[in-house]
Amino acid sequence: MNKNILIIPGDGIGQEVTTWGKQALETIAKKYDHTFNFDEAIMGHTAIEETGNPLPDETLAKAKTSDAILFGAIGHAKYDNDPSAKVRPEQGLLKIRKELGLYANLRPILLFDELLEASSLKPEILRGTDILFFRELTGDVYFGEKIRSEDNSFASDLMNYHRYEVERIARKAYEAARTRSKKLCSVDKANVLETSRLWRDVVQEIAREYPDVETEHMFIDNAAMQLVKNPKKFDVVLTANLFGDILTDEASQIAGSMGMLASASIGDGTGFFEPIHGSAHDIAGQNKANPLASILSAALMLDIAFGLQEEAKAVTQAVADTLKAGWRTGDIASAETPTTRILGTNEMGAKVLE
Amino acid sequence: MNKNILIIPGDGIGQEVTTWGKQALETIAKKYDHTFNFDEAIMGHTAIEETGNPLPDETLAKAKTSDAILFGAIGHAKYDNDPSAKVRPEQGLLKIRKELGLYANLRPILLFDELLEASSLKPEILRGTDILFFRELTGDVYFGEKIRSEDNSFASDLMNYHRYEVERIARKAYEAARTRSKKLCSVDKANVLETSRLWRDVVQEIAREYPDVETEHMFIDNAAMQLVKNPKKFDVVLTANLFGDILTDEASQIAGSMGMLASASIGDGTGFFEPIHGSAHDIAGQNKANPLASILSAALMLDIAFGLQEEAKAVTQAVADTLKAGWRTGDIASAETPTTRILGTNEMGAKVLE
Ligand SMILES: CC(C)[C@H](C(=O)O)[C@@H](O)C(=O)O
Ligand SMILES: CC(C)[C@H](C(=O)O)[C@@H](O)C(=O)O
Numbered sequence: 001m002n003k004n005i006l007i008i009p010g011d012g013i014g015q016e017v018t019t020w021g022k023q024a025l026e027t028i029a030k031k032y033d034h035t036f037n038f039d040e041a042i043m044g045h046t047a048i049e050e051t052g053n054p055l056p057d058e059t060l061a062k063a064k065t066s067d068a069i070l071f072g073a074i075g076h077a078k079y080d081n082d083p084s085a086k087v088r089p090e091q092g093l094l095k096i097r098k099e100l101g102l103y104a105n106l107r108p109i110l111l112f113d114e115l116l117e118a119s120s121l122k123p124e125i126l127r128g129t130d131i132l133f134f135r136e137l138t139g140d141v142y143f144g145e146k147i148r149s150e151d152n153s154f155a156s157d158l159m160n161y162h163r164y165e166v167e168r169i170a171r172k173a174y175e176a177a178r179t180r181s182k183k184l185c186s187v188d189k190a191n192v193l194e195t196s197r198l199w200r201d202v203v204q205e206i207a208r209e210y211p212d213v214e215t216e217h218m219f220i221d222n223a224a225m226q227l228v229k230n231p232k233k234f235d236v237v238l239t240a241n242l243f244g245d246i247l248t249d250e251a252s253q254i255a256g257s258m259g260m261l262a263s264a265s266i267g268d269g270t271g272f273f274e275p276i277h278g279s280a281h282d283i284a285g286q287n288k289a290n291p292l293a294s295i296l297s298a299a300l301m302l303d304i305a306f307g308l309q310e311e312a313k314a315v316t317q318a319v320a321d322t323l324k325a326g327w328r329t330g331d332i333a334s335a336e337t338p339t340t341r342i343l344g345t346n347e348m349g350a351k352v353l354e
Numbered sequence: 355m356n357k358n359i360l361i362i363p364g365d366g367i368g369q370e371v372t373t374w375g376k377q378a379l380e381t382i383a384k385k386y387d388h389t390f391n392f393d394e395a396i397m398g399h400t401a402i403e404e405t406g407n408p409l410p411d412e413t414l415a416k417a418k419t420s421d422a423i424l425f426g427a428i429g430h431a432k433y434d435n436d437p438s439a440k441v442r443p444e445q446g447l448l449k450i451r452k453e454l455g456l457y458a459n460l461r462p463i464l465l466f467d468e469l470l471e472a473s474s475l476k477p478e479i480l481r482g483t484d485i486l487f488f489r490e491l492t493g494d495v496y497f498g499e500k501i502r503s504e505d506n507s508f509a510s511d512l513m514n515y516h517r518y519e520v521e522r523i524a525r526k527a528y529e530a531a532r533t534r535s536k537k538l539c540s541v542d543k544a545n546v547l548e549t550s551r552l553w554r555d556v557v558q559e560i561a562r563e564y565p566d567v568e569t570e571h572m573f574i575d576n577a578a579m580q581l582v583k584n585p586k587k588f589d590v591v592l593t594a595n596l597f598g599d600i601l602t603d604e605a606s607q608i609a610g611s612m613g614m615l616a617s618a619s620i621g622d623g624t625g626f627f628e629p630i631h632g633s634a635h636d637i638a639g640q641n642k643a644n645p646l647a648s649i650l651s652a653a654l655m656l657d658i659a660f661g662l663q664e665e666a667k668a669v670t671q672a673v674a675d676t677l678k679a680g681w682r683t684g685d686i687a688s689a690e691t692p693t694t695r696i697l698g699t700n701e702m703g704a705k706v707l708e
Contacts, residue, residue: 083551146548155552160510194500197437198509221603228607249575
């Protein structure tokens with residue numbers, strides 16, 4: 001197989017971890033005799049510093065013509081604490097999602113047995129949990145009109161959905177539910193939001209096309225609670241952009257750490273694969289970040305973008321084996337982990353490649 | 355002290371638990387020689403069935419002229435599964451919040467040592483947690499304009515805030531932070547939402563009036579994660595209506611169960627006290643609901659609406675003693691609870707009053 005892969009490390013620890021996702025892909029190419037051609041591009045704070053634009057035209061052009069994208073992370077505290085900044089790193093990420101039509105964000109909550117103890121949740125609550133989130137990614141209050149009154153006394157964001165936007169992601173989630181345990185939970189706030197009532201209406205309609213899948217509707221407040229109380233009850237979870245952002249970060253604690261979770265954004269254009277963690281500037285450049293989410297993002301790329309299931313499994317297995325051998329980064333170490341088993345980003349990355 | 359208290363049981367288990375909150379108030383009145391005059395009114399599904407209106411004029415009139423309100427719960431599955439219903443129970447609750455100007459919803463996450471084991475979180479993660487949420491309650495996407503296109507192809511809700519709305523709740527939260535450990539965390543999504551950027555702007559401004567309080571700003575996705583990972587790091591949490599709805603339900607798992615959490619809504623008009631749990635029609639009328647949140651709501655009323663700190667403490671202590679004696683309702687029982695210690699709503703309520 002011959003593929004062109006674009007690497008966008010982005011900001012903060014994105015730079016450090018993406019190296020290891022890339023090396024995982026190189027190792028697979030060698031072992032399974034594929035040709036992966038790599039190119040690199042800038043985005044976010046890094047791109048603002050160099051060009052003034054969080055998503056330079058050149059990056060977008062490369063993104064559109066490559067076969068898959070491996071992305072790192074985005075963001076910088078500098079903008080967060082300046083509520084009036086006009087140009088922000090996140091605009092780059094939101095724009096590339098929109099431009100590539102990446103309306104479906106898949107976030108599998110993969111639980112490695114070895115990390116049961118690393119979570120703040122009790123092992124007996126966690127054991128057996130296996131959730132696949134479908135988060136809508138190009139609509140909702142993220143992309144609606146934003147207003148700030150001239151005198152700064154008022155601000156608004158339009159939360160909104162079109163029927164077709166809900167339909168297409170609902171279909172993807174139902175298709176996935178069919179290949180799993182045939183259970184789908186749609187999360188909304190239909191007791192308050194008109195957008196959610198449309199959402200529920202559409203999901204109920206699509207549900208009729210999949211009579212073999214059992215559908216449940218849950219309010220977001222209840223879902224945020226149930227996810228901590230009894231995560232095992234969820235299988236495929238379908239939700240809107242904002243609710244998905246919140247729930248998937250929360251769910252990262254099921255997997256022990258944000259540093260473990262990979263995501264795939266798919267839709268009309270080039271598939272986009274990234275860890276769900278942020279740029280974590282507080283630990284950037286210190287060889288402390290967990291590279292596993294980037295490596296697992298590479299596995300998702302092999303599986304979803306290229307249909308290379310065997311290769312994807314090999315990567316996931318290498319991660320599992322490394323954990324089984326007792327190696328940990330700081331974020332997934334528990335009180336019982338011997339300090340000699342706690343590795344930096346680079347040492348952990350190298351262990352997995354072995 | 356002579357006070358007029360309005361009881362609004364509302365829907366589902368609201369009916370059963372509110373009896374016990376009321377009886378706690380009666381017991382206190384007798385013991386401390388106060389005169390509490392009770393009146394009752396309908397709201398929600400119950401009111402729709404009787405009058406077609408989720409908040410009848412008579413209820414609103416009584417609410418405006420009483421000294422405090424003890425409320426139960428609202429909602430019914432009938433409306434939830436009908437996305438096109440025009441009249442809904444929740445409209446009653448939203449309208450009374452707005453009409454009484456109840457812009458600040460206080461949700462203390464009170465952790466009883468006896469319930470450490472009832473949570474899905476590890477006891478060592480929980481121990482020492484003490485959080486007070488300030489959720490804005492009369493603005494945000496809850497009250498912005500709602501649109502549904504005639505052909506049902508589009509829906510929207512306007513998320514919005516005025517500067518003064520953020521100012522007044524921020525001040526209340528900072529005042530409370532001063533009397534606690536002088537730490538305040540404001541939660542928003544300022545990297546994406548204009549509303550959140552205004553929110554952060556205002557909070558930064560108010561923070562300058564309280565230089566003795568340490569302020570932190572956190573994104574909602576991160577907060578949803580940190581609340582599970584390390585709840586102890588939070589003290590006063592200040593946030594918008596929608597984010598507060600989600601975070602406080604999630605945080606209920608810290609207290610072991612939704613059945614334990616009380617809330618106070620205050621602002622311009624009559625104070626409104628209610629459990630944070632919902633109407634739970636699945637267990638309604640079965641003598642299964644936990645009455646403690648209603649009893650603790652009565653304690654909040656004594657404290658916040660009437661300034662009766664000693665009386666409030668007596669109620670909270672009675673709840674603590676009952677738990678210490680080993681009594682539990684089903685929702686807060688753990689695997690180790692002997693079945694002979696598991697009580698129904700009425701038996702639990704009676705134990706506390708003893
Ligand atoms: C960085 C931010 C804009 C982004 C989002 O909110 O979508 C991030 O939190 C994510 O989940 O990918
Ligand atoms: C019933 C519903 C409208 C309400 C809300 O979302 O505010 C409830 O969840 C709450 O938290 O009081």
